[in-house]
Amino acid sequence: MNNSTLLTSYISNLKIDLIMADYNLCSTDWMDLGYTPDYSKFYFICEGEGWLKIGEQEYYPKPGELYLMPEGVKQSYSCISSQPFRKYWCHFSVKAGDMNLFKILELSHICSSVDREIVKEMFSSIVFHAKSSEIYAQLLAKSKLMELFAYYLSKLDLNEITLKNLTTVEKLTKILNHIEANIEQNITVHELAEIAHMHPNSFIRLFKKQLGVPPIQYITRKKIEKAKELLTATTSTISEIAMQLGFSDLFYFSKQFKKNAGLTPTDFRKQMQILHFE
Incomplete structure (x- = not known):
């Protein structure tokens, strides 16, 4: 490129x-x-x-x-x-x-x-x-x-x-593209560090410096964005969506969803349905 x-x-x-x-x-x-x-x-x-x-x-x-x-x-x-x-x-x-x-x-x-x-x-x-x-x-x-x-x-x-920092920018672009393409998988820091050819600790520091959040927090945020899409566009249950996005613990999924979206998954879906029919 x-x-x-x-x-x-x-x-x-x-x-x-x-x-x-x-x-x-x-x-x-x-x-x-x-x-x-x-x-x-x-x-x-x-x-x-x-x-x-x-x-x-x-x-x-x-x-x-x-x-x-x-x-x-x-x-x-x-x-x-x-x-x-x-x-x-x-x-x-x-x-x-x-x-x-x-x-x-x-x-x-x-x-x-x-x-x-x-x-x-x-x-x-x-x-x-x-x-x-x-x-x-x-x-x-x-x-x-x-x-x-x-x-x-x-x-x-x-x-x-x-x-600026062309090598770093290209490296992070590759990482963000990988996260986007594999958002339904359990993406690990070690996996991303290997793609970047870096030690996990160095990778975490670089990622946080450039994007402002640690990689796991970024991945979780992206998963919640995907969950919003699925809650709005599909009839899948909340449990099914959680499992699809790699959350084996429904309570943890709901907690992270509310932390990022301000509503529980159930309330978010209801709100979207109300807006859709107004």
Whole structure:
């Protein structure tokens, strides 16, 4: 698999969640130094002056420029004159499958070759729907954010997109594909470690560092996702579904299901049936 193919694979599986968005005039005391957010940000500068630092790079954004500030990277910002920024902005998280995208890719922080009207329309729509109380509004806001992210990527040259830790990424991709394809089996850490050609202890540390949870917890979560599908789409009993997914203990299955889904399997199925007939 070459870099271009792998890059396409990750981008095509992006999951984006909008946290908040707005359009406003910054105050003259707008400033924060040396913080590391656990969310990513887009800034679209409409007017004014200011200063940003993303990692070790400093910027003095100009109107019409779109900035990406990725999560997990130390950042600073401040107003630098009596003419602060007026900007659109949003906070969001983005993953490729189950991996934080910015653990996989390093992207250019600035995109200056954008069409101002196109970006303004996208951001205006994101902000409008993010503030709406309509039941479908958050979905529309998320779809517009996905469109904005795709637009940002489309304006970058390939040399402005760098795959990080390529060997690790390919290894984890192979592991996640194996879990997905064998979710009904009893998948063990030793089995996954062998596929990765690693000692089990080293594999567990790597997996948790990249995905945020130990492999067994990840597998259990995936099994519960599959159980939700089976409870919704089949008439199999809860016991049959538990056995199908490798849970020999029905009580343990129900406990894990409620922990992950917030409902017991029985209540979840009832809820899905109610929604289906409404």
